[in-house]
Amino acid sequence: MMLGEGLFLMDKWSDQVAELADALAPTVGHHATLARSVKIFRAESAVSNIPKFLHPGILFVVQGMERLCCDVNVHIADSNHFLLTSAPLEFRIDTEAAAAMPLLAIQVAFDPATAMDIAQEIMRQDGSQAGPAAICQTCGVVDPPLRDLLCRLLKTLRDPVSCRILMPGLIRELHFLLLKGHDGPAVLAGLQGEGTRGKVLKTAAELLNRRRTGVSINNVAAAAEISISSYHSHFKALFGSTPLAYLKAARLHEARGLLKSADIGIAAVSHAVGYRGTSQFSREFHRYFGRTAQSEQKLLREAQSNLDLV
The missing domain is CATH 2.60.120 (Jelly Rolls)
Incomplete structure (x- = not known):
């Protein structure tokens, strides 16, 4: 051709x-x-x-x-x-x-x-x-x-x-x-789950399932029979972030999804995704998304936010 x-x-x-x-x-x-x-x-x-x-x-x-x-x-x-x-x-x-x-x-x-x-x-x-x-x-x-x-x-x-x-x-x-x-x-x-990197990848589901209640990265690495330094190194190579940063991102995106509801307040959202205090949640939400949780909730409820990319 x-x-x-x-x-x-x-x-x-x-x-x-x-x-x-x-x-x-x-x-x-x-x-x-x-x-x-x-x-x-x-x-x-x-x-x-x-x-x-x-x-x-x-x-x-x-x-x-x-x-x-x-x-x-x-x-x-x-x-x-x-x-x-x-x-x-x-x-x-x-x-x-x-x-x-x-x-x-x-x-x-x-x-x-x-x-x-x-x-x-x-x-x-x-x-x-x-x-x-x-x-x-x-x-x-x-x-x-x-x-x-x-x-x-x-x-x-x-x-x-x-x-x-x-x-x-x-x-x-x-x-x-x-x-x-x-x-x-x-x-x-x-x-x-082949090789060390495959074992690390298999642990991601456990991390996400326990993101609301807290999880020990040391215990997850030990259960997978991987040293903590090796676990962090391979996790970063796979996901581009540390395990804790990965979990924080997952919790904040879950919170953003909950903010679309008209029947839930900021404090309830914070508690639902595992934060102990609203102030910490608000600070981290603003730092991550560049807007306050209140502003984001207003945008989402008014259907003016076009930020949910596929």
Whole structure:
């Protein structure tokens, strides 16, 4: 294929998927779809340095751009690159978006059970091999098989019957393509808890489950049979932050979600996410988000805040 022909086909695909996503997300904000695991997001103004705690998922930006930064990695998600996260992760996000050229993004939930089932099939076929160091975040190229799949997925979302019948297979195919990709074995190593880094990654769920009641990092490291210095080193390599900073970010983002409720006050939110005093919560919330909890609550309740990026 000639270079010019390839660029033409890429532009044609970009226009097609942007048109499909635009129809599924006609207004600013998050849009649920006929598939519970798929959401579409639209933004018509750019943002800079916005904190976000992402759930495990695959992010495709079919128009516009998102730059997702943590201390160890900077990822670009655009029409040529996707982002995969297999664990909850904290990022600072910049975007490119405008009313005339809105940001259009598709978020597909990453399913560890589906990934592990596919891994079993891959290992039966390829045999057991020593895997690479575990990772929980990677950015890859949207190659022709992924472009074709994404187009079929968006078309399927337009029809309830097609979605019920075809979507499970499309989601499984997406997981398969990603796990067979360049960083797929490293993602699987993390899910399976292989090596020291994989063991550290497996402890993240325990940290998050106990974030409200408090947790001893020393005890978590000891239970995983890892020295505390090694635990901190590998945790930073995986998540881009210390375990305590990771937990604080998770608690503050949980608090921000609770602030949307009209029936809960700042003190109740503070207590719900594990803070012993409202003053400490208020200070840390303002330092992290750049606004007071009261200001954030007002913005969220008036639906004027467009900071919830996919």
